[in-house]
Amino acid sequence: MPTLYFSRNPNPRLAVATAKYLGSEIEFVWASPFDPASSERFRKLNPSLRVPILVEDGTTLWEADAIACRLSMSAGSTFWRLDPELPELIRWISWGKANFVHACDMVHFEFGTRQRYGLGPVDPVKVAEGEALFRASAAQLDAHLETRAFLLDSGLSYADFRMATFLPFNAAAGLPLADYPAISRWNDRLSRIPAWADPFAGLAAPELPFVPPRAR
Incomplete structure (x- = not known):
């Protein structure tokens, strides 16, 4: 196995x-x-x-x-598309990792990872860079999701999971998801999928060291 x-x-x-x-x-x-x-x-x-x-x-x-x-x-699943939608799947994975996901990662690293593992103080310059990229990419993502439930027209795919990688950790990052209604609705849909909401259910996995929610 x-x-x-x-x-x-x-x-x-x-x-x-x-x-x-x-x-x-x-x-x-x-x-x-x-x-x-x-x-x-x-x-x-x-x-x-x-x-x-x-x-x-x-x-x-x-x-x-x-x-x-x-x-x-x-x-044998189409979760990772292997049909004519494959380029669209790859586009969103690639764009996300260079834009929206990267922005979330930058901010989460400062307020989450650094604090969780004692890697030094928050770098305000990196936070500002991450938040600027978040605002630019979130606006584009929000516009795309305004007329569809998921990233691909055909429905849920791995691209959605990849794009949302850091959103379950947003209490630490404190990014303003509520400012983007379509992203918020999409994130809510993902949160209703049991495998995404609690992937560690039933697994032996120590909790991450606690970090307090970011004060805004």
């Missing part, structure tokens, strides 16, 4: 949510590859020591998008 090594951080969460949504027959194993006691073993699976990592038939695959593609193909 394939094994998915994961943590509760954003990209591993994305991989677990995808596997849960697809009903993938895999073993979920929480991992902490940066722990000195584990690093040498995990370095053989992923030189960067980052999860998620999928181990299947003696081979390893890392990076959440690649894992999602593999799991969707294995499940």
Whole structure:
């Protein structure tokens, strides 16, 4: 049986949510590859020591998008489109990682990751850069979602999960989702999908260190 090594951080969460949504027959194993006691073993699976990592038939695959593609193909699902909509799926994954997702990541890193792991004080310059990119990209995304329920006209796809990677962590980041009604409605729809709302249900996975919600 394939094994998915994961943590509760954003990209591993994305991989677990995808596997849960697809009903993938895999073993979920929480991992902490940066722990000195584990690093040498995990370095053989992923030189960067980052999860998620999928181990299947003696081979390893890392990076959440690649894992999602593999799991969707294995499940015979169209969650990762393999039809004429594939370019549209790739467009939103690519655009999101350079724009909306990147902006959310920048701000979350300062108010979430830095505080959670003691990586130093918030960098106000990086926050300002992230918030500026968020406003520009959120306006474009909101306009696109105004006339559709999900990113692709045909309905829910992996592109939606990828675009929303950091939204479950927005209490820490404090980005103004309410200013963008179509994004807020889309996020609510995703939150009603059990696999997205609580991908760790039933799994042994320590909670992330607590960080307080961002004061606005």
